[in-house]
Structure formats: C-alpha cells, structure tokens
C-alpha cells in the first residue's frame with residue numbers, strides 16, 4: 001500500500017479529505033466519528049486516491065488497511081498532518097538542497113518548505129543572516145545556509161550567490177508545482193515601517209523590489225544589495241515577487257518588514273491545496 005497523506009482545509013470544517021497514492025485491492029476503511037458523516041467508507045481499490053467531500057465537525061478520522069489501523073488524523077491546524085504509525089511511510093516534506101562553488105563563493109543551502117521556521121544561517125554578513133533568519137521564521141521554512149565568500153572584496157558576490165542558491169533550493173523543493181495555492185500576499189509592519197509582498201509562483205521570474213532605503217549600509221550589508229537579493233531569489237526560484245516598502249523611516253525596519261512580508265507571502269503561496277491540481281489554466285506550471 002502506498003498512500004501518502006491527508007489534506008484538511010480548515011479546523012473542524014473539512015470540505016474534503018484526500019487520500020493520495022495507490023492501493024491495489026486491499027480494503028481501506030475511512031471512518032469519521034461524526035453523526036453527520038457516514039460511519040465508514042470502504043473501497044477495494046483507489047488507484048487515483050479517495051476524496052470525501054463535505055465532512056463537517058470532524059473529530060477523528062481513521063484509515064484501515066485489512067482492518068489494521070494505519071493512521072489517524074486529528075482536527076488541529078490548517079493543513080492536517082497525519083499522525084502516522086510506525087508501519088507507515090514517513091510524512092512527505094518538500095525539501096531541496098544546493099551546493100554551489102565558484103571562484104567567488106562556496107555555498108551550501110537546504111530548505112524544507114514543510115518545516116517550522118528553524119534556521120542555521122551563516123553568510124558572513126550579519127545583517128543578511130538576520131534577514132534570512134526572519135525569512136525562515138515567518139515562512140516556517142526550515143533553512144540552513146553556509147557561505148564562505150570573497151568578503152575581502154565586498155558583500156556583492158556572497159549576497160547574490162546566497163540568493164541564487166536559496167532560489168534554486170526552493171525551486172527543487174517545490175518540484176512539479178502541483179497542488180499548491182500559487183498566490184500569496186502579506187502586509188507586515190515593523191514599528192513605523194510597513195511592507196507589502198505579493199508572490200505568484202508563476203515559473204516566470206520577475207521581481208519588483210522598491211524598498212525606499214536611504215542609507216549606504218546596514219551593518220556590513222550594502223542597502224543596494226537588498227533589492228538585488230530579492231531579484232536574484234525570484235530568478236532562480238522562478239516566481240514573480242512584488243515587494244514594496246509602503247512607508248517607514250528606519251532602514252533596518254524597512255528591510256526587515258520587507259523580508260517578513262515576503263516570508264508570509266511565500267508561505268501562503270506554497271501552502272498545499274488539495275483542490276488545486278495544476279493551478280494554471282495552461283495546465284502546466286513547472
């Protein structure tokens with residue numbers, strides 16, 4: 001049996017439960033102990049998965065294979081995570097990693113789009129580390145970045161190459177780009193600064209980054225590299241990103257609110273959506 005995951009769309013009000021994967025003949029029983037829902041649904045084979053629609057006030061769901069309990073789902077959270085038994089396949093995480101070595105930089109990046117916002121970031125540029133830590137935290141992507149770059153020249157190659165590598169890892173983690181929301185948008189303040197980010201995982205790289213930065217440097221990061229970071233990331237991540245600082249005074253705040261808004265927008269755009277299929281009228285998004 002090769003089933004993979006359940007997706008729930010909202011807490012206690014579940015529009016559909018999808019069981020993806022394939023099963024060639026074993027009895028599978030899905031039961032939900034809710035009086036408005038059929039007590040159990042049995043299918044002999046589900047090569048294309050099972051979708052149960054309009055399940056309401058759900059309190060628990062079980063999957064059985066040959067009457068042996070394989071998994072249960074509890075109703076917490078936006079996207080239900082399967083509480084798997086030891087016999088089950090590990091939960092699928094969308095991960096990507098990149099090692100990028102040039103004469104200018106030596107970089108390793110890994111990303112887990114289904115993480116909790118844990119990060120280990122060491123780019124050699126303190127303020128960039130601070131921004132990438134914020135990106136991880138507010139996107140809930142687990143991110144590890146190590147960069148040894150030619151900082152004796154300046155911060156350009158390190159910043160640009162970290163962005164390119166992070167975008168490539170993100171693209172790898174997304175895979176086929178099926179079953180995701182595709183669009184995301186967020187407004188994030190940091191005290192007096194307010195930023196807006198809008199993301200379309202379009203596979204067409206484009207970035208508009210207008211950040212109103214006025215200082216030459218923040219810490220050891222040139223402010224001109226901050227919009228360039230977003231441009232480079234969008235290029236290899238193959239997405240459209242519009243990020244604007246709407247107003248603000250302090251450049252540290254402006255940049256940080258821009259990264260936080262981008263993180264929130266990305267989180268929304270990559271969120272799994274069991275009804276999405278390929279979220280494009282063209283039928284292709286990869």
Ligand SMILES: [Mn+2]
Pocket residue numbers: 130252256
């Ligand atoms: Mn800060």
